[in-house]
Amino acid sequence: MTQQANLDTATKGLDPPLAVVDLDSFDANARSMVDRANGRPIRVASKSIRVRYLLERALAMPGYAGVMSYSLREALWLVAQWRTGPLADTDILVAYPTTDHSALRELAADTHALRATSIVVDSTEHLDLIDRALGIDHPPIRVCLELDASWRPLPGIHVGTRRSPIRTARQATRLAAEIVRRPGFSLVGIMSYEGQIAGLGDAPPGQRLRGSIIHWMQGRSGPELIRRRSATVAAVRAVTPLEFVNGGGTGSLELTSSDPSVTEVAAGSGLLAPGLFDGYRNFQPRPAALFALPVVRRPAAGIATLFSGGYIASGTATADRQPLPVFPEGVKLLGLEGAGEVQTPVVGKAADTLRLGDRVWLRHAKAGELAERFQEYHLIRGDRIERTVPTYRGEGVNFG
Known part of the structure; x- marks a missing residue:
């Protein structure tokens, strides 16, 4: 049977609109990403899934460990769902800073969530906000420093996502020292997301010139980031030990896993292979x-x-x-x-x-x-x- 015939036959008793996930494709994509990660564990990006069963399915596979959450409240919900059972010790990184005071208070009141959850910060203002939400005598909050991974070949040119203001080893070291100095915080990791590589296909259908330009840019951005990230990680490790260094995304697994400073990679979209992931030269996931x-x-x-x-x-x-x-x-x-x-x-x-x-x-x-x-x-x-x-x-x- 053709794929369309399979889809129609499987769902013939249901009224559309409806959504499906092909498990054979999902599992094949999961195995392919493990191969591309070259031995680095993959932290599953939950925003690219938003289905608890599929998160659990991925985490049960060899090569996957931990969740990259997009919200502190989501992280607290997942901790509550997995409080017992095989995922009780799942490590969850909240990859975006939070200003949710009530969620911070819930985190501080839950010893299990405190052990399982870390929050991205990129400034002392984030530390100040947490102190205001919880009081200065709050229990230790696990935090992760985010390094800007964008490419800036010339002054005034920015290629990549607008995320962290921390770009250099010196800036990262200064913030790391402040985190270590302040009571109530524990610096456990560094993350960086190279969106100009991971989230930008270098072979967009029908756009050969655009693809060539993107491929050229990525060929220069990647090595620059590896040098800068390696120097930053070494400088921060001189201040305090780190549990993890996270990088990448579905589109940059090969590049990111080649960085000796990275201990784990993040990915999620490649499991489902949406339309934007049709335009990459190095991999072709199966639409799931x-x-x-x-x-x-x-x-x-x-x-x-x-x-x-x-x-x-x-x-x-x-x-x-x-x-x-x-x-x-x-x-x-x-x-x-x-x-x-x-x-x-x-x-x-x-x-x-x-x-x-x-x-x-x-x-x-x-x-x-x-x-x-x-x-x-x-x-x-x-x-x-x-x-x-x-x-x-x-x-x-x-x-x-």
Whole structure:
């Protein structure tokens, strides 16, 4: 059977809109990422999954250890879910600073969460905020210093994400010394996210020139970061021991794992392989997450209109952030309308074969954001549903 036939057969008793994850593809992607990580353990980026069962599935596989959370409140929720059992000792890194006073108070009051959780900081202002939220006599909070991983080839040119102001070994050492000096804090790690490599494909479909420019940039940015990160880690280790040095993302596993200063890598999107991950030269993950929308109108020849579908990915407001129609082959979004809040027209020769109630299968541009649209994912293997599991939304939680 074709993949479309498998999808349709597995879900024939369900009404769309619906979302599925192909377990064979998910598992194959997980194994491939372990191979690409070259022996470095992979910390699972939860924002790219947002389904507790799939996080647990990945963490049960050899080569995976720990979670990179996107919210302190999410980390506290995961700690509560895993308080007993095989994941009770899971280490969770909150990869973004928090200003949530009530969540900080919950953390400080929970000895288990204190042991399991560390929070990213990049300034003394973050330390001050925690002190104000908890009082200066609070129990030790595990913190991780974030190093800016962007590329700056010339003054005024910034290539990469706008995250930490800590860029040099000197700046990192100064902050590390302040963390060590202040009561109530324990510096346990360093992280850096090279978004200009990990999150930017160097072979975007139909854009050869753009791909060549990105490939050239990444070939220079990577070595510069390895030198600077290695120097920073050595300088901070002279101030205090570190439990981990985290780097990378799905798109840079080979590069990041080649850095001798890095002890672990982070990845998540590669497990589900959304549309934005079709454009990399060094790896081709298998699309694992798809969603189906029903045809509800036939407004004209060559056009079928689907219900809902405006699941636009975060980031730049460009065409590559729209959903990608997959099946039936040959359908595409209508350029002047795109994917809409309540309707999404598709065009192409295959659109003429669609009737009311038929399904069109699509992929989201990013990995985790699809879970915010659905209460549950149907996990399929071949032409059958193996199980149905709730997303974060289905479990009644939302972490922003």
